[in-house]
Protein backbone atom coordinates (compact mmCIF):
# COMPACT_ATOMS: atom_id res chain seq x y z
CA UNK A 161 0.00 0.00 0.00
CA UNK A 162 0.99 3.66 -0.23
CA UNK A 163 2.17 3.87 3.37
CA UNK A 164 4.41 0.80 2.92
CA UNK A 165 5.95 2.35 -0.18
CA UNK A 166 6.49 5.65 1.62
CA UNK A 167 8.21 3.75 4.42
CA UNK A 168 10.39 1.90 1.90
CA UNK A 169 11.44 5.10 0.12
CA UNK A 170 12.15 6.71 3.47
CA UNK A 171 14.43 3.84 4.55
CA UNK A 172 16.24 4.03 1.20
CA UNK A 173 16.69 7.79 1.61
CA UNK A 174 18.18 7.27 5.08
CA UNK A 175 20.65 4.74 3.70
CA UNK A 176 21.64 7.10 0.87
CA UNK A 177 22.04 10.01 3.32
CA UNK A 178 24.25 7.86 5.55
CA UNK A 179 26.56 7.44 2.56
CA UNK A 180 26.46 11.18 1.77
CA UNK A 181 24.75 10.53 -1.56
CA UNK A 182 22.58 13.03 -3.34
CA UNK A 183 20.49 10.39 -5.05
CA UNK A 184 18.95 7.10 -4.01
CA UNK A 185 20.05 4.15 -6.17
CA UNK A 186 18.70 0.61 -6.65
CA UNK A 187 21.09 -0.81 -4.06
CA UNK A 188 19.60 1.48 -1.41
CA UNK A 189 16.12 0.33 -2.39
CA UNK A 190 17.19 -3.31 -2.27
CA UNK A 191 18.65 -2.88 1.22
CA UNK A 192 15.61 -0.93 2.37
CA UNK A 193 13.29 -3.62 1.03
CA UNK A 194 15.17 -6.34 2.91
CA UNK A 195 15.05 -4.31 6.09
CA UNK A 196 11.33 -3.61 5.80
CA UNK A 197 10.42 -7.18 4.80
CA UNK A 198 12.79 -9.23 6.93
CA UNK A 199 13.97 -7.00 9.79
CA UNK A 200 17.36 -5.38 10.34
CA UNK A 201 20.55 -7.37 9.78
CA UNK A 202 22.17 -8.63 12.96
CA UNK A 203 25.76 -8.81 11.82
CA UNK A 204 27.04 -8.70 15.40
CA UNK A 205 25.20 -11.88 16.36
CA UNK A 206 27.73 -14.58 17.18
CA UNK A 207 27.16 -17.76 15.24
CA UNK A 208 29.48 -20.76 15.31
CA UNK A 209 30.98 -22.01 12.05
CA UNK A 210 29.01 -25.23 12.49
CA UNK A 211 25.73 -23.38 12.84
CA UNK A 212 26.57 -21.23 9.82
CA UNK A 213 27.25 -24.31 7.75
CA UNK A 214 24.01 -25.90 8.83
CA UNK A 215 22.10 -22.73 7.99
CA UNK A 216 23.77 -22.55 4.56
CA UNK A 217 22.71 -26.12 3.71
CA UNK A 218 19.23 -25.51 5.13
CA UNK A 219 18.68 -22.37 3.00
CA UNK A 220 20.31 -24.00 -0.04
CA UNK A 221 17.75 -26.80 0.41
CA UNK A 222 14.82 -24.36 0.19
CA UNK A 223 16.39 -22.62 -2.80
CA UNK A 224 17.22 -25.74 -4.78
CA UNK A 225 13.77 -27.29 -4.31
CA UNK A 226 12.22 -24.06 -5.59
CA UNK A 227 14.59 -24.07 -8.58
CA UNK A 228 14.00 -27.74 -9.44
CA UNK A 229 10.19 -27.74 -9.32
CA UNK A 230 8.69 -25.92 -12.32
CA UNK A 231 5.99 -23.31 -11.72
CA UNK A 232 7.20 -22.09 -8.33
CA UNK A 233 7.80 -18.42 -7.53
CA UNK A 234 11.30 -17.26 -8.57
CA UNK A 235 13.96 -17.04 -5.87
CA UNK A 236 14.99 -13.44 -5.41
CA UNK A 237 17.65 -13.91 -2.79
CA UNK A 238 19.06 -16.38 -0.31
CA UNK A 239 21.08 -15.25 2.70
CA UNK A 240 22.67 -16.54 5.89
CA UNK A 241 23.02 -13.09 7.44
CA UNK A 242 20.78 -13.26 10.52
CA UNK A 243 17.82 -10.92 10.50
CA UNK A 244 15.20 -10.54 13.17
CA UNK A 245 14.68 -14.02 14.63
CA UNK A 246 15.93 -15.93 11.58
CA UNK A 247 19.47 -17.24 11.05
CA UNK A 248 18.93 -17.31 7.32
CA UNK A 249 16.30 -16.62 4.71
CA UNK A 250 15.25 -17.71 1.27
CA UNK A 251 13.17 -15.05 -0.39
CA UNK A 252 10.79 -15.78 -3.25
CA UNK A 253 9.13 -13.03 -5.21
CA UNK A 254 5.97 -13.96 -7.12
CA UNK A 255 5.91 -12.81 -10.75
CA UNK A 256 2.38 -11.51 -10.38
CA UNK A 257 -0.14 -10.86 -7.68
CA UNK A 258 -2.04 -14.06 -7.00
CA UNK A 259 -5.54 -14.21 -5.60
CA UNK A 260 -6.23 -17.90 -5.98
CA UNK A 261 -3.80 -20.76 -5.51
CA UNK A 262 -3.99 -24.04 -7.44
CA UNK A 263 -3.52 -27.28 -5.51
CA UNK A 264 -0.22 -28.04 -7.25
CA UNK A 265 1.14 -24.62 -6.25
CA UNK A 266 0.27 -25.30 -2.60
CA UNK A 267 1.89 -28.74 -2.72
CA UNK A 268 5.00 -27.15 -4.22
CA UNK A 269 5.08 -24.58 -1.44
CA UNK A 270 4.95 -27.36 1.14
CA UNK A 271 7.84 -29.03 -0.71
CA UNK A 272 9.89 -25.81 -0.64
CA UNK A 273 9.18 -25.39 3.08
CA UNK A 274 10.44 -28.93 3.71
CA UNK A 275 13.57 -28.40 1.58
CA UNK A 276 15.53 -26.94 4.52
CA UNK A 277 14.87 -29.88 6.83
CA UNK A 278 15.54 -32.46 4.13
CA UNK A 279 18.91 -30.84 3.29
CA UNK A 280 19.84 -31.16 6.99
CA UNK A 281 18.80 -34.83 6.98
CA UNK A 282 20.76 -35.67 3.84
CA UNK A 283 23.96 -33.80 4.61
CA UNK A 284 24.30 -33.99 8.39
CA UNK A 285 22.31 -37.15 9.07
CA UNK A 286 20.69 -35.23 11.87
CA UNK A 287 17.94 -32.65 12.30
CA UNK A 288 17.72 -29.39 14.24
CA UNK A 289 15.07 -27.07 15.66
CA UNK A 290 15.90 -24.65 12.82
CA UNK A 291 13.10 -26.10 10.70
CA UNK A 292 10.41 -25.61 13.35
CA UNK A 293 8.72 -22.67 11.68
CA UNK A 294 8.91 -24.30 8.22
CA UNK A 295 7.24 -27.44 9.56
CA UNK A 296 4.54 -25.43 11.27
CA UNK A 297 3.76 -23.57 8.06
CA UNK A 298 3.79 -26.75 5.95
CA UNK A 299 1.39 -28.49 8.35
CA UNK A 300 -0.88 -25.46 8.46
CA UNK A 301 -1.01 -25.33 4.65
CA UNK A 302 -1.78 -29.05 4.40
CA UNK A 303 -4.54 -28.74 7.03
CA UNK A 304 -6.12 -25.84 5.16
CA UNK A 305 -5.99 -27.82 1.90
CA UNK A 306 -8.04 -30.54 3.59
CA UNK A 307 -10.33 -28.55 5.92
CA UNK A 308 -10.84 -25.20 4.21
CA UNK A 309 -10.21 -25.60 0.48
CA UNK A 310 -11.74 -29.06 -0.05
CA UNK A 311 -8.63 -30.37 -1.83
CA UNK A 312 -8.58 -33.89 -0.38
CA UNK A 313 -10.11 -36.56 -2.63
CA UNK A 314 -10.82 -38.69 0.41
CA UNK A 315 -12.65 -36.03 2.41
CA UNK A 316 -14.24 -34.24 -0.52
CA UNK A 317 -15.11 -30.59 -1.14
CA UNK A 318 -16.41 -29.85 2.36
CA UNK A 319 -15.47 -27.44 5.11
CA UNK A 320 -14.37 -29.05 8.34
CA UNK A 321 -14.48 -26.84 11.41
CA UNK A 322 -16.36 -23.55 11.54
CA UNK A 323 -14.64 -20.43 12.67
CA UNK A 324 -16.47 -18.11 14.98
CA UNK A 325 -15.31 -14.60 14.41
CA UNK A 326 -15.89 -11.73 16.70
CA UNK A 327 -16.15 -8.73 14.46
CA UNK A 328 -14.95 -6.09 16.91
CA UNK A 329 -11.81 -8.07 17.70
CA UNK A 330 -11.26 -8.79 14.04
CA UNK A 331 -9.70 -12.17 14.62
CA UNK A 332 -10.65 -15.76 15.20
CA UNK A 333 -11.54 -16.55 18.75
CA UNK A 334 -12.90 -20.06 18.56
CA UNK A 335 -12.84 -23.01 16.24
CA UNK A 336 -16.03 -25.04 16.29
CA UNK A 337 -15.63 -28.72 15.66
CA UNK A 338 -18.55 -29.78 13.51
CA UNK A 339 -17.37 -33.26 12.58
CA UNK A 340 -17.18 -36.68 14.21
CA UNK A 341 -14.21 -38.25 15.95
CA UNK A 342 -13.88 -40.65 13.01
CA UNK A 343 -13.62 -37.70 10.60
CA UNK A 344 -11.04 -36.05 12.87
CA UNK A 345 -8.88 -39.15 12.51
CA UNK A 346 -9.31 -39.09 8.74
CA UNK A 347 -8.36 -35.40 8.60
CA UNK A 348 -5.19 -36.07 10.58
CA UNK A 349 -4.34 -38.93 8.21
CA UNK A 350 -4.85 -36.78 5.13
CA UNK A 351 -2.80 -33.88 6.51
CA UNK A 352 -0.03 -36.28 7.41
CA UNK A 353 -0.22 -37.89 3.96
CA UNK A 354 0.13 -34.54 2.16
CA UNK A 355 3.15 -33.53 4.23
CA UNK A 356 4.90 -36.92 4.07
CA UNK A 357 4.36 -37.34 0.34
CA UNK A 358 5.97 -33.96 -0.22
CA UNK A 359 8.76 -34.89 2.18
CA UNK A 360 9.47 -38.06 0.13
CA UNK A 361 9.38 -36.06 -3.10
CA UNK A 362 11.87 -33.52 -1.74
CA UNK A 363 14.18 -36.25 -0.42
CA UNK A 364 14.34 -37.83 -3.87
CA UNK A 365 14.83 -34.48 -5.55
CA UNK A 366 17.66 -33.30 -3.30
CA UNK A 367 19.34 -36.71 -3.08
CA UNK A 368 19.51 -36.75 -6.89
CA UNK A 369 21.02 -33.25 -6.90
CA UNK A 370 23.35 -33.44 -3.93
CA UNK A 371 26.26 -32.02 -5.90
CA UNK A 372 24.28 -28.88 -6.79
CA UNK A 373 23.08 -28.56 -3.21
CA UNK A 374 26.68 -28.66 -2.00
CA UNK A 375 27.82 -26.10 -4.60
CA UNK A 376 25.00 -23.74 -3.58
CA UNK A 377 25.56 -24.18 0.16
CA UNK A 378 29.34 -23.81 0.05
CA UNK A 379 29.15 -20.67 -2.11
CA UNK A 380 26.51 -19.27 0.22
CA UNK A 381 28.76 -20.00 3.19
CA UNK A 382 31.53 -18.06 1.49
CA UNK A 383 29.45 -15.09 0.28
CA UNK A 384 26.63 -14.97 2.83
CA UNK A 385 24.07 -13.81 0.23
CA UNK A 386 23.25 -14.90 -3.30
CA UNK A 387 21.04 -13.16 -5.86
CA UNK A 388 18.93 -14.54 -8.71
CA UNK A 389 21.71 -14.60 -11.35
CA UNK A 390 24.25 -16.25 -9.05
CA UNK A 391 21.74 -18.91 -8.01
CA UNK A 392 20.89 -19.55 -11.70
CA UNK A 393 24.56 -20.02 -12.56
CA UNK A 394 25.24 -22.35 -9.62
CA UNK A 395 22.19 -24.49 -10.42
CA UNK A 396 23.33 -24.68 -14.07
CA UNK A 397 26.55 -26.18 -12.79
CA UNK A 398 28.81 -23.17 -13.21
CA UNK A 399 30.91 -22.01 -10.32
CA UNK A 400 31.06 -18.27 -9.72
CA UNK A 401 34.39 -16.64 -9.16
CA UNK A 402 35.19 -15.79 -5.59
CA UNK A 403 35.35 -12.20 -4.50
Ligand code: ZN
Nearest residue numbers: 218276291294
Ligand atom coordinates in the same frame (compact mmCIF):
# COMPACT_ATOMS: atom_id res chain seq x y z
ZN1 ZN B 1 13.81 -22.91 6.67
